[in-house]
Amino acid sequence: MVLTLENRLSEGGIHALASLIASQATITQLTHGESVVNETNVNNVLDTVQDCLQENGLRTASVDTPSIENADVRVYASNPVYMITLGEQSFVLKFGANPADITKFLADYDIPVAKSLGTFDLNIGGTNHHVSLMPYVEGETLGQVLRSKQQYIRNQTITNYLRQSVTELVKLQQRGLQGEREGHYVLDAVAEDADYFTRRISAVFKDQTLGYLGELLGEKKVGQFEEAADELIQAYSAVNDELVRASLEDAVYYSDHGPNNIVCNEGNVTLLDNDGGKKLLGLLDFVSLTEFGKLNAEHTSFIDYLSREERDDLFHQYLLERKIESTKDEHVKKEIREFIQDHKGRYTNHKNKGTFHSHVDKQELAQANELLQCARLQRHLEYVGYAQRDLSQAPGETKTYSLDERKINELNRQLYHVSKAQDAVSRMRGTKKTGLQSALSRIMNPLRNQRFGDLTLENLQRVYKTDLARSGAA
Numbered sequence: 001m002v003l004t005l006e007n008r009l010s011e012g013g014i015h016a017l018a019s020l021i022a023s024q025a026t027i028t029q030l031t032h033g034e035s036v037v038n039e040t041n042v043n044n045v046l047d048t049v050q051d052c053l054q055e056n057g058l059r060t061a062s063v064d065t066p067s068i069e070n071a072d073v074r075v076y077a078s079n080p081v082y083m084i085t086l087g088e089q090s091f092v093l094k095f096g097a098n099p100a101d102i103t104k105f106l107a108d109y110d111i112p113v114a115k116s117l118g119t120f121d122l123n124i125g126g127t128n129h130h131v132s133l134m135p136y137v138e139g140e141t142l143g144q145v146l147r148s149k150q151q152y153i154r155n156q157t158i159t160n161y162l163r164q165s166v167t168e169l170v171k172l173q174q175r176g177l178q179g180e181r182e183g184h185y186v187l188d189a190v191a192e193d194a195d196y197f198t199r200r201i202s203a204v205f206k207d208q209t210l211g212y213l214g215e216l217l218g219e220k221k222v223g224q225f226e227e228a229a230d231e232l233i234q235a236y237s238a239v240n241d242e243l244v245r246a247s248l249e250d251a252v253y254y255s256d257h258g259p260n261n262i263v264c265n266e267g268n269v270t271l272l273d274n275d276g277g278k279k280l281l282g283l284l285d286f287v288s289l290t291e292f293g294k295l296n297a298e299h300t301s302f303i304d305y306l307s308r309e310e311r312d313d314l315f316h317q318y319l320l321e322r323k324i325e326s327t328k329d330e331h332v333k334k335e336i337r338e339f340i341q342d343h344k345g346r347y348t349n350h351k352n353k354g355t356f357h358s359h360v361d362k363q364e365l366a367q368a369n370e371l372l373q374c375a376r377l378q379r380h381l382e383y384v385g386y387a388q389r390d391l392s393q394a395p396g397e398t399k400t401y402s403l404d405e406r407k408i409n410e411l412n413r414q415l416y417h418v419s420k421a422q423d424a425v426s427r428m429r430g431t432k433k434t435g436l437q438s439a440l441s442r443i444m445n446p447l448r449n450q451r452f453g454d455l456t457l458e459n460l461q462r463v464y465k466t467d468l469a470r471s472g473a474a
Contacts, residue, residue, distance in 0.1 A: 031080050098276070099130055137265075170318065180253075186277075205232070252281070
């Protein structure tokens with residue numbers, strides 16, 4: 001077993017916990033997919049975790065018979081995540097962690113992140129995994145909180161959590177970038193790849209979606225879908241170019257700031273999973289925060305959790321917060337903070353728009369709105385692919401056409417994100433950029449194409465039922 005602590009432990013960050021952790025231990029896998037931790041290596045994993053805690057000044061007792069469990073509701077992630085309970089204390093062990101342990105520096109910049117207690121290498125079955133250990137953060141995720149919100153009706157507590165999340169997002173984006181400038185780590189400037197965003201969309205439809213559909217629907221139907229996907233990808237270069245340009249000109253620290261990575265507790269938010277280490281356009285994170293979508297009360301479709309007015313308020317707050325972070329004039333910072341605090345939304349109504357436009361002029365707002373639509377289109381198309389991945393991992397046998405609720409939820413989630421991508425294209429139709437304007441109809445055509453809609457699982461339940469009926473099993 002390899003253990004490399006690299007002096008990345010938080011300074012006294014865990015001393016406030018009990019000095020001795022009891023000997024009972026439970027490891028719970030929080031993510032879907034095959035478990036890395038099992039009965040043959042669990043003791044080695046726990047020994048490494050305890051070494052990390054002891055290096056941080058916490059005494060731990062030996063563990064006799066650790067148990068391995070699965071969470072009742074697991075989430076989808078690229079790398080496995082586990083909750084480790086030692087006595088009354090709980091910790092999170094995340095595989096695939098960033099070796100730079102960026103959360104250590106973000107916490108030093110007054111960002112409310114779940115600060116890593118240590119990063120180390122863990123050798124399991126001859127494979128080396130870089131993992132991080134952090135305290136378990138109590139509370140509900142913002143995604144869970146938003147499920148209780150009635151659609152299009154303002155809820156002050158939830159609105160306050162969202163406003164906090166926007167404020168902390170902007171601080172995280174700018175100060176995460178500052179950490180690189182100060183030499184603490186090097187961020188991956190992925191947009192230096194001139195085709196980065198087109199490659200992302202191609203991976204969504206040509207790799208993830210086609211592979212799954214080929215197994216399910218057969219070569220002929222998949223060929224029809226592939227034609228529609230190729231049409232979209234070939235037209236996408238104009239959107240890609242806008243996003244690449246903006247990501248290079250106005251790069252920030254990208255953090256995957258979705259509602260499931262924000263914990264709400266007693267009026268405060270804590271940010272999770274912030275060690276991605278990329279430089280990208282900040283509006284991509286804003287879209288993740290405000291348009292992730294949620295199941296309706298009947299669990300029959302995905303819907304918005306914010307009205308357009310609520311999203312616009314948060315977007316205008318985002319632009320104002322960016323001004324606070326970018327200006328060195330303390331008087332201007334104070335003026336904008338007071339404007340945000342006093343009005344708490346509706347920044348561009350008749351009474352407030354003069355003050356708003358003194359900080360964000362009309363041309364700047366129009367450009368930001370157009371770029372927001374490009375970011376929305378990109379993010380929602382990516383979410384179509386993520387839903388495809390999650391669909392394939394959700395319970396239920398696709399070959400026998402057996403669907404359970406989680407598979408149906410993923411079908412509905414795909415439909416939601418396809419419709420939001422269509423909406424983003426529609427809201428860009430007034431652009432004066434010739435290249436972008438000519439590309440939009442070629443992008444919208446496959447999004448509206450019945451073959452594309454059906455085969456991105458817009459109505460795949462009907463496909464299942466049809467095949468069942470043909471087999472006489474329905």
